[in-house]
Amino acid sequence: MSESLGATHDDVEQWVIEVCQNLGLPMDEVAADFFEAGATSLTAMKLIARAEERYGQDALPPDDLFAGSSVQEIAASIRRNGNRVAKG
Amino acid sequence: MQAIMRTEANRVIRIRGAQSAPRIRLICFPYAGGNPEEFRAWADEIAPDVELLTIRLPGHGSRIRERPHADWEPLLDDVVTALAPYLAEPHALYGHSFGGRLAYEVAHLVEDEYAGRTRWLFVSGCRSPDWPQRRPFMFEQSDPELRATLRQMGGMPDELLADNKLMKMLLPTIRGEFRLAEIWGDRHGYGVNVPITAVYGRYDEIDDRAAMRGWPIFSRHRGELLEIPGGHFFFATHRRDLITIINTRLGVIRWAE
Numbered sequence: 001m002s003e004s005l006g007a008t009h010d011d012v013e014q015w016v017i018e019v020c021q022n023l024g025l026p027m028d029e030v031a032a033d034f035f036e037a038g039a040t041s042l043t044a045m046k047l048i049a050r051a052e053e054r055y056g057q058d059a060l061p062p063d064d065l066f067a068g069s070s071v072q073e074i075a076a077s078i079r080r081n082g083n084r085v086a087k088g
Numbered sequence: 089m090q091a092i093m094r095t096e097a098n099r100v101i102r103i104r105g106a107q108s109a110p111r112i113r114l115i116c117f118p119y120a121g122g123n124p125e126e127f128r129a130w131a132d133e134i135a136p137d138v139e140l141l142t143i144r145l146p147g148h149g150s151r152i153r154e155r156p157h158a159d160w161e162p163l164l165d166d167v168v169t170a171l172a173p174y175l176a177e178p179h180a181l182y183g184h185s186f187g188g189r190l191a192y193e194v195a196h197l198v199e200d201e202y203a204g205r206t207r208w209l210f211v212s213g214c215r216s217p218d219w220p221q222r223r224p225f226m227f228e229q230s231d232p233e234l235r236a237t238l239r240q241m242g243g244m245p246d247e248l249l250a251d252n253k254l255m256k257m258l259l260p261t262i263r264g265e266f267r268l269a270e271i272w273g274d275r276h277g278y279g280v281n282v283p284i285t286a287v288y289g290r291y292d293e294i295d296d297r298a299a300m301r302g303w304p305i306f307s308r309h310r311g312e313l314l315e316i317p318g319g320h321f322f323f324a325t326h327r328r329d330l331i332t333i334i335n336t337r338l339g340v341i342r343w344a345e
Binding site: 032038041042044063066067069 | 123125126128148149151152153243244245247248253254256258
């Protein structure tokens with residue numbers, strides 16, 4: 001896990017971290033896991049809604065979020081599915 | 089590489105290690121549709137010498153794309169395989185509702201494979217094996233009916249129940265686990281040689297005192313039936329009462345605190 005500590009956050013990862021913190025979850029690095037940090041299905045619903053507001057409809061499919069819930073994985077799903085995001 | 093490790097690790101969740109050498113592990117089984125991560129709320133309250141584990145079943149969390157098991161045998165096979173290293177060592181089992189049934193079935197399997205390793209079985213909000221399931225079955229309801237039932241039961245926030253996208257994803261798992269809970273009965277004809285503590289909620293309309301009164305006879309060791317306040321979800325609303333019962337039975341509660 002230590003190799004991810006030094007990884008630079010891209011914009012989407014940074015956005016995910018900020019929203020998660022805003023939802024009250026203690027997450028501050030890209031390896032942090034949404035559900036391990038205490039998120040419930042209700043928190044998931046809120047994150048999905050915010051992702052859609054910011055990155056477009058279906059930007060974060062629920063099954064993607066549940067299947068891979070680290071900041072990195074969430075950001076990768078948004079990059080794949082969002083229609084208002086630089087694909088990089 | 090990370091994906092492979094994840095596949096192996098994603099069935100058992102270690103909520104909290106023991107703060108000293110574990111006197112005992114407590115393995116917790118969620119209710120139907122319940123998120124195993126809910127047991128994280130127990131981490132600060134369970135006695136320090138207890139290691140807390142739970143299990144992620146198909147259709148939950150990182151296993152979201154797996155279908156729920158259609159029968160008890162494959163479910164038990166999945167669970168016992170994942171938990172094998174822990175079931176071979178001293179442990180206690182706890183489950184609520186569907187999880188209570190699962191805990192009881194695991195206790196039977198452990199008795200065959202690792203006799204004496206299960207030191208205590210806790211079941212809550214779960215009818216005894218001989219008590220008939222209420223009809224009509226919930227698992228046979230249409231999606232809208234099932235959502236209405238879930239709303240009435242009170243375990244899920246209304247906001248979540250109103251979210252079509254999430255419910256479409258979650259309902260098949262909930263339905264599958266309801267089904268196993270509802271078709272379950274006395275599969276053995278005799279109890280387990282493990283002390284059983286059965287806990288019902290005073291206002292639980294799903295699994296009330298009558299439905300749980302039979303549990304003590306399913307222990308060939310000793311059994312007790314306890315009441316705590318609350319409805320079916322006393323598991324969440326009266327967590328401390330429940331954890332106190334468990335801590336006391338495991339004999340590791342810190343009386344000085």
